[in-house]
Amino acid sequence: MNKRITIKDIAKELNIHHSTVSRALRNDPRVNEKTRDVVLAYAREHEYQTNMNAVQLRGTSNNAIALIVPNINHSFFADVISQLTNIAFQKGYVISVFQSNEKYEQEKEIINTIIQHNFAGVIVSIAKDTQKSDHFRLLKKFGIPLVFFDRVCEDIIAPKVIVNNYDITASATEWLIKKGYSRIAHITGTNIINVFRNRDQGYQDTLNKFNLVYKNSIEIKKDFSIEIGKEVFQKLWSSTQRPDAIISSSVNLTLGILVQAKILGVKIPEELGLITFGNMMTSEIYQPQITTIEQQETEIAQTTFELLEDMIANNNNQIIVKEIKAQLILRESC
Amino acid sequence: MNKRITIKDIAKELNIHHSTVSRALRNDPRVNEKTRDVVLAYAREHEYQTNMNAVQLRGTSNNAIALIVPNINHSFFADVISQLTNIAFQKGYVISVFQSNEKYEQEKEIINTIIQHNFAGVIVSIAKDTQKSDHFRLLKKFGIPLVFFDRVCEDIIAPKVIVNNYDITASATEWLIKKGYSRIAHITGTNIINVFRNRDQGYQDTLNKFNLVYKNSIEIKKDFSIEIGKEVFQKLWSSTQRPDAIISSSVNLTLGILVQAKILGVKIPEELGLITFGNMMTSEIYQPQITTIEQQETEIAQTTFELLEDMIANNNNQIIVKEIKAQLILRESC
DNA sequence: CTGTTAGCGCGTTCAA
DNA sequence: TTGAACGCGCTAACAG
Numbered sequence: 001m002n003k004r005i006t007i008k009d010i011a012k013e014l015n016i017h018h019s020t021v022s023r024a025l026r027n028d029p030r031v032n033e034k035t036r037d038v039v040l041a042y043a044r045e046h047e048y049q050t051n052m053n054a055v056q057l058r059g060t061s062n063n064a065i066a067l068i069v070p071n072i073n074h075s076f077f078a079d080v081i082s083q084l085t086n087i088a089f090q091k092g093y094v095i096s097v098f099q100s101n102e103k104y105e106q107e108k109e110i111i112n113t114i115i116q117h118n119f120a121g122v123i124v125s126i127a128k129d130t131q132k133s134d135h136f137r138l139l140k141k142f143g144i145p146l147v148f149f150d151r152v153c154e155d156i157i158a159p160k161v162i163v164n165n166y167d168i169t170a171s172a173t174e175w176l177i178k179k180g181y182s183r184i185a186h187i188t189g190t191n192i193i194n195v196f197r198n199r200d201q202g203y204q205d206t207l208n209k210f211n212l213v214y215k216n217s218i219e220i221k222k223d224f225s226i227e228i229g230k231e232v233f234q235k236l237w238s239s240t241q242r243p244d245a246i247i248s249s250s251v252n253l254t255l256g257i258l259v260q261a262k263i264l265g266v267k268i269p270e271e272l273g274l275i276t277f278g279n280m281m282t283s284e285i286y287q288p289q290i291t292t293i294e295q296q297e298t299e300i301a302q303t304t305f306e307l308l309e310d311m312i313a314n315n316n317n318q319i320i321v322k323e324i325k326a327q328l329i330l331r332e333s334c
Numbered sequence: 335m336n337k338r339i340t341i342k343d344i345a346k347e348l349n350i351h352h353s354t355v356s357r358a359l360r361n362d363p364r365v366n367e368k369t370r371d372v373v374l375a376y377a378r379e380h381e382y383q384t385n386m387n388a389v390q391l392r393g394t395s396n397n398a399i400a401l402i403v404p405n406i407n408h409s410f411f412a413d414v415i416s417q418l419t420n421i422a423f424q425k426g427y428v429i430s431v432f433q434s435n436e437k438y439e440q441e442k443e444i445i446n447t448i449i450q451h452n453f454a455g456v457i458v459s460i461a462k463d464t465q466k467s468d469h470f471r472l473l474k475k476f477g478i479p480l481v482f483f484d485r486v487c488e489d490i491i492a493p494k495v496i497v498n499n500y501d502i503t504a505s506a507t508e509w510l511i512k513k514g515y516s517r518i519a520h521i522t523g524t525n526i527i528n529v530f531r532n533r534d535q536g537y538q539d540t541l542n543k544f545n546l547v548y549k550n551s552i553e554i555k556k557d558f559s560i561e562i563g564k565e566v567f568q569k570l571w572s573s574t575q576r577p578d579a580i581i582s583s584s585v586n587l588t589l590g591i592l593v594q595a596k597i598l599g600v601k602i603p604e605e606l607g608l609i610t611f612g613n614m615m616t617s618e619i620y621q622p623q624i625t626t627i628e629q630q631e632t633e634i635a636q637t638t639f640e641l642l643e644d645m646i647a648n649n650n651n652q653i654i655v656k657e658i659k660a661q662l663i664l665r666e667s668c
Numbered sequence: 669c670t671g672t673t674a675g676c677g678c679g680t681t682c683a684a
Numbered sequence: 685t686t687g688a689a690c691g692c693g694c695t696a697a698c699a700g
Contacts, residue, residue, distance in 0.1 A: 004476060006693055017671045022695060032669060047472060052450045054693035057387040058676050064430075064451070072431075073416040078407035085406060085433045089440065094447050096398075096430035097406075099419045106423065113428050116386045117398070138381060142338060340677055351687045356679060366685060388677035392692050 005048050014042060025050075062120040064094045065308065068110055070102045070127050070151070075251065076278065076295060077125065080149070083301035084123065091309070093120070102223070104129040111135040114144065121145040121308045126153055128190055128221075145311035149304040151193050159307040159320045161300055165195055168293055168326045169202035172247055172275045177210050179334055181245035181273045185216040187232060187257075188249035189224070199249060199277075216241055220253065229256015237264060245273030245334060251280060258286065273334035277326075288332035295326045339382050348376060359384075396454040398428045399642065402444055404436045404461050404485070409585065409612065410629060411459065414483070417635035418457065425643070427454070436557070438463040445469040448478070455479040455642045460487055462524050462555075479645035483638040485527050493641040493654045497629055499529055502660045503536035506581055506609045506627060511544050513668055515579035515607045519550040521566060521591075522583035523558070530583060533611075537581060550575055554587070563590015571598055579607030579668060585614060592620065607668035611660075622666035629660045 007025070011018035016035065023031045024039035025048075042048075056062050065088055069077045081097055088095045096119070100107040107127050114122055115138065122144055124136070136156045139146050149161040169186075176184050186203045189196035200217050207215050218236070222228055229252060236243060237260075248254045254276035258268075266272050268288055275291045303322050310316045341359065345352035350369065357365045358373035359382075376382075390396050399422055403411040415431055422429045430453070434441040441461050448456055449472065456478055458470070470490045473480050483495040503520075510518050520537045523530035534551050541549050552570070556562055563586060570577060571594075582588040588610035592602075600606050602622055611627045614620070637656050644650045 004693095007695095008693075018693090019672080019695075020670055022693095023670090026695090030669060035669085047475065049446065049449045049476070051391070051452065051693050053387045053391045053452055054676090055695080056676095057385070057391055057678090057693080058695055060676095060695070071416065072406070072419060073409070073412035075407070078412045081431075082405065082407040082433060085431070086435065089433075089443075094430070094432070094451075096428070097415075097419070098428070099416060099423075101420065109423075112383065115383045117428075118385065118387055141381065142383070338677095341679095342677075352677090353679075353688080354686055356677095357686090360679085364685065369685085385677050388692090389679080390692095391677080391694090392679060394679070394692095 004051070005046050006051070007048075010039060010042055010046075010048065014038060056118055062118055063092055064096060064117070064119050066096050066098060066110075066114045066119040066122045068098045068100055068107060068122065068124045068126075070100050070125060072097060072099050076150075076297065079297040080125075080301050080304075083298050084305055087301060087305045091305075100127040100130075102127040102129055104132065108135045111139055115139065115142050119144060121147070121312050123147050123149060123304055123308055124153075125149050125151045126193070128193060131192060145308055147304055147308040147311070149300055151195050154194060157319050159311065159318070159322075161304045161307065161322045161324060162194070163295055163300070163326050164323050165198035165326070166202040166205075168328060169199040169247065170206045171328055172293060173203050173206035174210075175328065175330075176245045176247070176273050176275065176334055177206070177212065179273060181334070182212055183214040183216075183242070183244040184212070184247065184273075185218060185236060185241075185243035185245070186247050186249075187218045187220065187229075187253055188247075190219055190221050196249060199247075203247060214241075214243070216243060220249075224250035224252045226252050226256040226259065229253035230260040231256070233257040233260040234264075237261075237266065244271070246275075248274070248276040251276060251278035254278070254280070254290065258290075269332065269334045275328075275334055290333045291331045292329045293326050294329055296324050299324050338385070339380050340385070341382075344373060344376055344380075344382065348372060390452055396452055397426055398430060398451070398453050400430050400432060400444075400448045400453040400456045402432045402434055402441060402456065402458045402460075404434050404459060406431060406433050410484075410631065413631040414459075414635050414638075417632050418639055421635060421639045425639075434461040434464075436461045436463055438466065442469040445473055449473065449476050453478060455481070455646050457481050457483060457638055457642055458487075459483050459485045460527070462527060465526060479642055481638055481642040481645070483634055485529050488528060491653050493645065493652070493656075495634055495638045495641065495656045495658060496528070497634070497660050498657050499532040499660070500536040502627055502662060503533040503581065504540045505662055507537050507540035508544075509662065509664075510579045510581070510607050510609065510668055511540070511546065513607060515668070516546055517548040517550075517576070517578040518546070518581065518607075519552060519570060519575075519577035519579070520581050520583075521552045521554065521563075521587055522581075524553055524555050533581075533583060548575075548577070550577060554583075558584035558586045560586050560590040560593065563587035564594040565590070567591040567594040568598075571595075571600065578605070580609075582608070582610040585610060585612035588612070588614070588624065592624075603666065603668045609662075609668055624667045625665045626663045627660050628663055630658050633658050 007018045007021040011021045024036040085095050098110045133153050133156050147159045152160045191197045277293045279294050280290050341355040342352045345355045358370040419429050432444045467487050467490045481493045486494045525531045609625045613628050614624050614626050
């Protein structure tokens with residue numbers, strides 16, 4: 001392991017001043033072509049690499065963006081992360097991914113780290129747990145641009161990219177009603193999060209609009225899992241509140257429902273209509289094929305990044321809220 | 335947006351020297367208790383945050399670790415990333431995730447970024463495309479600890495965490511043979527990568543051991559996808575080389591196989607035995623339930639992190655290769 | 669076109 | 685127990 005080579009090392013070796021080296025490396029026009037070539041050749045030869053800590057310390061620039069999500073290994077977030085990472089890379093940015101594990105405390109610590117490392121900007125989808133917003137406010141205080149996507153923080157003024165959860169859930173509910181289902185249950189996440197609250201509102205308003213009396217919003221506070229899906233459906237089916245259709249907020253819950261429905265011999269779509277959020281790419285394998293509400297991960301990533309980039313580049317601080325439309329993909333399950 | 339507060343600001347305000355502030359903030363014992371309390375109170379009050387760029391510039395320390403994977407939105411990697419992020423966070427490290435998109439060029443650029451930002455260590459699972467190792471060598475030259483997991487670089491001396499791909503594929507093959515299958519095909523990835531090469535070797539050696547003549551290794555060079563799985567199975571089933579069993583290297587391929595098999599009316603396990611790598615958590619829903627080879631993501635993450643941590647902390651440079659045992663989970667598909 | 673100087677924020681001497 | 689001075693690697697302002 002050799003010691004890291006610096007501009008001063010190069011300067012000393014070439015008998016020029018290190019500021020000249022600095023200029024040459026950054027293609028500053030005010031430097032002799034020959035000198036520049038010599039410097040660049042030497043740098044390449046000795047594998048010189050800029051020390052970004054020094055550059056950033058001077059406050060000149062920073063191309064690192066932080067991304068905070070509740071869970072990395074959740075298909076929706078994994079897709080968005082993947083897309084964002086590519087877009088960012090292509091534009092010369094680097095993305096660091098952080099995982100809050102749905103915990104406010106972790107989110108807070110992550111924010112501190114981000115401030116300490118002077119990231120150029122932050123993209124966040126908040127934890128279930130997060131009800132305070134002081135940590136996001138801190139970010140703003142330090143002048144670090146902030147953009148939310150999907151799960152947003154309501155009481156912070158910042159650009160947000162959201163999904164039309166209210167409308168799409170209303171559409172899904174309406175579709176079920178028109179198909180003749182009348183006892184529709186909604187299995188979803190905590191009402192604290194905008195995403196789930198809006199979905200539920202869309203569901204409830206539509207029931208009211210069509211004067212349906214059966215109303216059953218089941219709020220899952222734990223992590224969405226196949227197990228939970230099974231349990232919930234078991235309870236639901238054996239209760240007096242048995243539904244004839246379900247809208248599920250997560251693929252995992254849906255898989256649990258499917259497993260348990262199979263065990264109980266429940267026929268879909270005859271006895272139970274089913275619509276789920278999420279891409280069931282494998283839907284062809286299930287019988288019946290499941291009707292899904294699909295979110296546009298690529299578009300979400302693209303829009304989110306553009307908003308942040310705009311803030312970083314132009315110091316723009318408009319309070320834009322962009323809505324990305326999810327799509328109801330009709331299949332056999334209802 | 336207020337300007338960032340520094341130790342000098344605190345010093346000026348409190349009429350003491352900034353070096354005293356620095357000591358107080360780090361709980362250096364050689365500072366008056368009262369002075370320290372005043373400093374800490376002021377710092378908290380004004381939300382002082384260390385500038386890590388300055389700290390790192392001095393070469394003192396760095397708690398940021400870089401992680402490079404081919405794809406973030408691939409369940410195996412997503413799981414490992416998630417685990418690693420948690421372990422790291424818990425131990426006071428921060429993980430930045432980078433995605434090579436299976437491209438050598440991107441991997442190389444990422445490595446440069448990592449060097450420039452002076453990360454404390456790097457964890458890598460290499461791209462399919464990567465056949466050179468100069469960029470990893472560069473990392474070593476800069477004294478940045480490096481650990482590989484799963485997909486490793488063969489001609490670099492570094493700690494590696496691998497899966498027993500040879501043995502487990504041999505076991506799977508043997509199992510199929512003992513179940514009476516004799517025309518076993520192997521659908522897997524490019525032979526360039528250790529993972530797929532070893533699997534194929536285990537497959538081939540076992541066929542030889544049992545003197546089976548049918549041998550059919552199908553090397554998928556594109557991304558594993560459901561579509562590709564469908565295509566491959568369609569070709570395979572309609573060819574003269576029709577197998578009576580398949581070992582698949584990826585869940586996506588397997589899903590494609592299942593879809594196409596259903597379309598063609600192929601009966602599993604009667605007409606076709608099937609074993610796949612990957613966790614099919616939803617296996618209960620498929621009929622029949624699929625026999626899987628499951629990798630221990632948690633153990634892989636844990637071991638990988640420990641190796642890296644050891645290198646960072648103790649400047650340890652032993653060339654350890656740890657093998658994590660995958661498990662064959664027998665179900666109905668063979 | 670090139671060199672000099674200063675300073676980003678911090679921690680670590682060495683001196684008092 | 686505290687202060688003064690220095691330097692990490694780099695860029696920018698100024699001077700030549």
